[in-house]
Amino acid sequence: MKAQKRIWDVQSFTVCKVVGMALSLKDLRKIARKFRFSPDQDVMNEESSLHSKVVQFCRSENPVARHTEKLIEDRFGVHAKRLAGRDPEDVIRCVTEAPQELGVPLWAILWNIATRTSAELGRLETVVFGVIHLLEHQLVKDHWESLIAEAGAEESQVNQASQIMPLKKSLLEIQREKTRLEKANEDLTRKLYAIEAQHVAAKIEAPHAHNDRAGCRCCAARKIERFKSALEETRSRNRELEAEVSELRREITELVAELSDRASASSEIDLTPAENPPQLNIALEGKSVALVGGIDSLECHYKSLIESMGGCFWRHNGNCCGGDKPLLDCIASADLVVCPIEVNSHMAAKSVKRLCKARGIPCCFPRSASLSGLKRAVEEHYSSANVA
DSSP: OSSSSGGGGGGGGHHHHHHHHOOHHHHHHHHHHHTTOOOOTTTOOHHHHHHHHHHTTSSSOHHHHHHHHHHHHHHHHHHHHHHHTTOOOHHHHHHHHHHTTTTHHHHHHHHHHTSSTTTHHHHHHHHHHHHHHHHHHHHHHHHHHHHHHHHHHHHHHHHHHHHHHHHHHHHHHHHHHHHHHHHHHHHHHHHHHHHHHHHHHTOOOOOOSOOHHHHHHHHHHHHHHHHHHHHHHHHHHHHHHHHHHHHHHHHHHHHHHHHHHHHHOOOOOOOOOTTTOOOSSSSOOEEEEEEEOOOOGGGGHHHHHTTTTTOEEEEEEEOOTTOSHHHHHHHHHHSEEESSSTTTTTHHHHHHHHHHHHEEEOOOOSOOOOOHHHHHHHHHHHHHHOOO
């Protein structure tokens, strides 16, 4: 679809929004290399500077403006059929009330309205620009609040770790003491058996060299009394040690429970049991779902969940240090990209947002990386699409 109005005839603030949402940093760099201009690095970062220069060139007819217009038109062609023949008022209603009915990026809607020649569409262009402007405010606010929340969570984890370490040391000391007491208990038990054996032997011991029989009986009775007294003392000490060991075991159980509670509180990741996976109530019908990040041990269960509903599953581990190409290879052919925020860095979420926006791929950012979190994200997206 060829625009009726050229890009240099469109209002500058509209061009700014369309260029910002339709073109990525990679596109801007290609334009800069093609027409041999460089970003201003003294004040702004590279992307901001290149964006400003391209928008400035688009205010008048020139090779940069014509090339930029062609690049936007090529990408707009993917969405032109959905917007062709739609009443502009109906399009605006979808933008403000039911965006899922169109399934078209916001920049394509703005470009479609801005490049038509009808004078009435100027008011509609302003409405779409206002929606984008308010979304920018909300995104900046949400982004800043998420950074603050992440910083607070990291500080909380550091504090909890500093509290857990002394408890772990105490637990190790108690376990060593428990081992020592159990060994002492075993030694005392062996001594107790030895004393009982001596007691039995004393009963059957032959009379020793006493002239009168009464003296022998008296001596044996005293020996038996001594054995009985020693035996009772040993049993009493053994009972005390058993009570002490029991108390130490109770303390160990309480400390282990406290450590478990603190460890659970330091990580809110919802690990849904793999043996009881959630079930979707929708059919994906061959659609592809790409997961960025997630939990490595659950990858096979993510895959089984999506494939059980007839979909195709792709996953990227969320590590973007090697550049955008591996991430782009994963999500390029996806119908939906899911990026859980609790296990992804800000860099990964930003890359997913940028790449999906440039290619018109729907994406969502659930908080949880569990199977139930993936289930809810896919259900909410495709349920909305089915309603549309």
